Amino acid sequence: MSFCLMDGNEAVAWGAWAAGCRFFAGYPITPATGILNAMLAILPPAGGICLQGEDEIASMGYCLGASVAGMKVMTATSGPGISLCSEQISFAVGSEIPIVIVDVQRLGPSTGSATRGADGDIQFLRWGNSGGLPVFVLAPTDVKDCFELTVEAFNLSEAFRCPVFVASNKEIAMTKESVAIDVRQPRPGRERPAPRPDLPYLPFGVNGDQKVPGFLPIGGRTIVRQTSSTHGPDGYITTNPEEIALVQQRLLEKLQGAPEFFSLYPEKTNAPPDFIILTYGVTSRAARAAVKLLNQEGRNGAVLALKTLWPVPEEIILTQTRHVQQVFVIEMNLGQYINEIQRVLPHKQVHFHGRMDGTLITPLEIMEVVRHAR
Amino acid sequence: MPDSLLNQSRPPVFCPGCSHERVVLALNSALMNMGLAAHQVAIVSDIGCSGLFDTFFNTHALHGLHGRALTYAAGLKLACPDLTVIVTMGDGGLGIGGAHLLSACRRNLDVTLLVLNNFNYGMTGGQFSATTPVDAAVESGFLNRLETPVDVCRLAQAAGAAYTAACSSFQKNLPQEIEQALRFEGFAVLDIRGICPGRYTKKNKLSPKMIEKELAHQPLEQTHHLPINRKEYGRRYREQSALQKPAQPPVSMLPQHPAPSNARWEIMILGDAGQRVQTAGEILCLAGMSAGLRVTQKNDYHITVLRGPSISEIILSPDEIDFTGITKPGVILAIGQAGVNTRQKVFRQLDPQAMIIQTPGVDLPTVSGSIHLADFKDLGIKREDWSLAALMVLARLGTVLHKDMLRSAIQARFKSTALESALALFEKVEILK
Ligand code: SF4
Numbered sequence: 001m002s003f004c005l006m007d008g009n010e011a012v013a014w015g016a017w018a019a020g021c022r023f024f025a026g027y028p029i030t031p032a033t034g035i036l037n038a039m040l041a042i043l044p045p046a047g048g049i050c051l052q053g054e055d056e057i058a059s060m061g062y063c064l065g066a067s068v069a070g071m072k073v074m075t076a077t078s079g080p081g082i083s084l085c086s087e088q089i090s091f092a093v094g095s096e097i098p099i100v101i102v103d104v105q106r107l108g109p110s111t112g113s114a115t116r117g118a119d120g121d122i123q124f125l126r127w128g129n130s131g132g133l134p135v136f137v138l139a140p141t142d143v144k145d146c147f148e149l150t151v152e153a154f155n156l157s158e159a160f161r162c163p164v165f166v167a168s169n170k171e172i173a174m175t176k177e178s179v180a181i182d183v184r185q186p187r188p189g190r191e192r193p194a195p196r197p198d199l200p201y202l203p204f205g206v207n208g209d210q211k212v213p214g215f216l217p218i219g220g221r222t223i224v225r226q227t228s229s230t231h232g233p234d235g236y237i238t239t240n241p242e243e244i245a246l247v248q249q250r251l252l253e254k255l256q257g258a259p260e261f262f263s264l265y266p267e268k269t270n271a272p273p274d275f276i277i278l279t280y281g282v283t284s285r286a287a288r289a290a291v292k293l294l295n296q297e298g299r300n301g302a303v304l305a306l307k308t309l310w311p312v313p314e315e316i317i318l319t320q321t322r323h324v325q326q327v328f329v330i331e332m333n334l335g336q337y338i339n340e341i342q343r344v345l346p347h348k349q350v351h352f353h354g355r356m357d358g359t360l361i362t363p364l365e366i367m368e369v370v371r372h373a374r
Numbered sequence: 375m376p377d378s379l380l381n382q383s384r385p386p387v388f389c390p391g392c393s394h395e396r397v398v399l400a401l402n403s404a405l406m407n408m409g410l411a412a413h414q415v416a417i418v419s420d421i422g423c424s425g426l427f428d429t430f431f432n433t434h435a436l437h438g439l440h441g442r443a444l445t446y447a448a449g450l451k452l453a454c455p456d457l458t459v460i461v462t463m464g465d466g467g468l469g470i471g472g473a474h475l476l477s478a479c480r481r482n483l484d485v486t487l488l489v490l491n492n493f494n495y496g497m498t499g500g501q502f503s504a505t506t507p508v509d510a511a512v513e514s515g516f517l518n519r520l521e522t523p524v525d526v527c528r529l530a531q532a533a534g535a536a537y538t539a540a541c542s543s544f545q546k547n548l549p550q551e552i553e554q555a556l557r558f559e560g561f562a563v564l565d566i567r568g569i570c571p572g573r574y575t576k577k578n579k580l581s582p583k584m585i586e587k588e589l590a591h592q593p594l595e596q597t598h599h600l601p602i603n604r605k606e607y608g609r610r611y612r613e614q615s616a617l618q619k620p621a622q623p624p625v626s627m628l629p630q631h632p633a634p635s636n637a638r639w640e641i642m643i644l645g646d647a648g649q650r651v652q653t654a655g656e657i658l659c660l661a662g663m664s665a666g667l668r669v670t671q672k673n674d675y676h677i678t679v680l681r682g683p684s685i686s687e688i689i690l691s692p693d694e695i696d697f698t699g700i701t702k703p704g705v706i707l708a709i710g711q712a713g714v715n716t717r718q719k720v721f722r723q724l725d726p727q728a729m730i731i732q733t734p735g736v737d738l739p740t741v742s743g744s745i746h747l748a749d750f751k752d753l754g755i756k757r758e759d760w761s762l763a764a765l766m767v768l769a770r771l772g773t774v775l776h777k778d779m780l781r782s783a784i785q786a787r788f789k790s791t792a793l794e795s796a797l798a799l800f801e802k803v804e805i806l807k
Contacts, residue, residue: 002627003629003663004625005660006624045618045620047615049615051452053477057442058445061448062445062448062449064438064445065446065450068450069450069454176656177698178627218436218454223432223435224434225428227435227438228438235435236429285696285698286696359699360698
């Protein structure tokens with residue numbers, strides 16, 4: 001098996017390509033610029049489009065315009081840019097426009113440190129849209145995940161007609177690794193659901209317990225209306241509370257509908273462990289190293305590295321921690337996802353350790369946390 | 375062919391006397407005259423009263439955020455080059471989306487922008503906009519008196535717009551004005567001046583006559599400047615794209631050599647900017663991969679890429695690599711002072727078995743590892759090749775990698791002259807004592 005050497009940013013770009021993404025727009029920002037560079041190398045020669053927007057808002061706007069025409073689209077940025085994108089994110093949520101948004105997180109707050117990593121945007125990604133409706137957030141742990149989860153992100157985005165975030169981190173995005181992936185192998189995935197041919201087309205119309213409306217592109221033979229305003233099934237502005245409530249409820253339920261489909265996490269160890277380190281992103285790797293060493297000392301621990309952060313995979317968290325008393329939540333921030341874990345596991349001993357100073361949390365540090373817990 | 379593209383079930387709902395309605399009708403006439411069918415047209419609209427436009431037409435519609443309509447239109451047009459894409463925005467959208475207007479002008483994508491300019495924010499209560507006259511009485515108190523209004527056409531022209539024209543909502547030939555803009559293959563800006571009786575003319579006097587007079591007073595090159603013959607962006611994009619070479623996939627490597635040991639190695643290359651530290655790190659990774667090892671490479675350098683330290687941290691391992699950080703490297707290649715200074719702490723923690731390759735002019739803190747001096751200067755090796763040369767010295771020592779691994783890596787990474795000169799370095803390093 002041949003291995004290739006690439007960093008997380010390149011892996012995201014090739015993953016997008018393999019998933020059928022043919023439109024990318026982004027604004028240069030460290031540590032996400034590598035994705036723009038790679039997309040510029042990949043897309044135009046292959047007949048796709050890659051734009052450098054005048055800012056992040058525009059970049060995402062270009063993507064949304066191409067997405068409503070039926071293209072698979074992606075943008076990539078970092079903390080300062082994702083903050084600007086907030087209103088476009090809300091548009092994509094409310095108007096059910098598929099888009100993959102890569103946030104290569106860097107140390108914040110604000111412009112922070114361009115070349116230092118952190119996982120400081122995890123709650124922002126979830127709640128950074130006006131209206132507070134749910135979104136998907138996937139968190140890669142390594143370069144291979146950057147490829148695989150980007151492919152998944154497109155599947156989810158197309159199937160559910162919604163924005164999907166890939167919460168990368170400088171520490172993965174700009175770290176090269178040997179990976180056994182053939183980047184040229186297409187990875188066809190799920191498409192947007194088609195409308196029922198026997199009914200007149202309604203851009204936001206659903207039948208029965210259908211949650212995702214059928215898609216037709218702007219520019220096709222059938223007239224399509226897209227709008228950021230509060231709308232009914234026909235895409236016209238509405239003030240009818242019942243009609244509004246139905247759409248809002250559907251937007252909520254559509255992302256909570258099939259947890260087994262979107263909850264991604266690695267298979268777990270065999271014997272029921274005594275404690276679990278629950279983490280995500282690059283920190284999972286330090287956690288794995290720490291648990292290996294602790295288990296060599298006679299402890300019996302396991303790592304639960306969540307790859308879907310939002311919607312919170314509650315079932316998985318409950319099942320995987322069923323037999324353990326102690327859960328350690330380790331985050332490369334000062335405590336964000338811990339709130340969710342405490343909510344899901346109110347009767348467990350949940351310990352938290354977090355650090356956000358631009359350096360990786362080390363295995364030794366995690367071992368100390370576990371050793372000193374009582 | 376229908377006799378109108380107007381939405382029969384949604385007639386315009388503007389305030390009585392609002393000039394927007396005239397533009398709706400004129401746009402419909404223009405589209406009809408061009409013989410366009412409903413599905414061949416998309417109206418992309420903005421926020422404000424002008425944002426109602428898309429609902430009055432039975433065409434494709436995309437209604438989005440304030441000031442961002444031009445961004446959606448660009449993505450849509452690039453995805454559907456045959457679609458007629460029209461953007462409507464008010465003087466409000468023009469102001470808040472200023473950066474997008476400038477970009478659209480510079481780009482020249484085949485989109486038509488209708489600015490429904492009524493000199494104030496109608497929908498939010500009549501506040502001042504980017505085009506409100508200094509002496510107008512608006513809902514923003516004295517604030518508009520402090521700011522100079524912009525002229526839409528001149529602004530667009532300064533940004534390189536290939537087609538600009540100013541006109542009145544009341545002029546008879548408005549449909550022809552709009553049609554001409556629509557037929558222009560490129561970005562066309564129409565500054566359509568109008569009256570907002572709901573807000574603006576409650577306190578200000580403005581009549582169709584006054585608009586006409588004002589337009590007549592402006593020099594023709596400001597209101598109607600001759601279309602510039604510039605190729606449309608989409609066409610140019612597709613032409614240029616076709617000339618680009620296909621992307622190269624990342625460098626790959628088949629395991630082909632035995633690894634010198636079963637150990638996991640953590641290696642730091644500490645150098646100065648310009649010493650090709652990152653490239654050497656990559657080559658070390660490829661060398662490891664040629665022996666079937668797993669590798670990671672973390673780089674650290676200043677944003678001022680030509681000054682300061684340049685550091686590469688590499689792990690070679692027979693097993694999957696979990697943690698990618700290095701605190702206690704087994705090997706340090708001390709190539710440049712800036713890199714060494716940045717990682718002073720690492721030297722204090724070194725194991726006695728650690729190997730250090732030290733190059734001339736680099737001062738090291740007192741350390742416990744074994745130091746190998748490599749006087750590359752003496753051999754006439756250029757500073758930018760020291761990182762690679764140090765790898766060759768490491769290969770000679772044979773514990774971390776061997777020469778065959780390094781040679782395979784160099785062959786995978788370099789081509790033609792760069793490859794020859796990299797391979798020639800081997801000979802030079804051979805002489806080193
Ligand atoms: S507020 Fe002004 S712009 Fe808006 S509909 Fe009324 S008259 Fe027209």
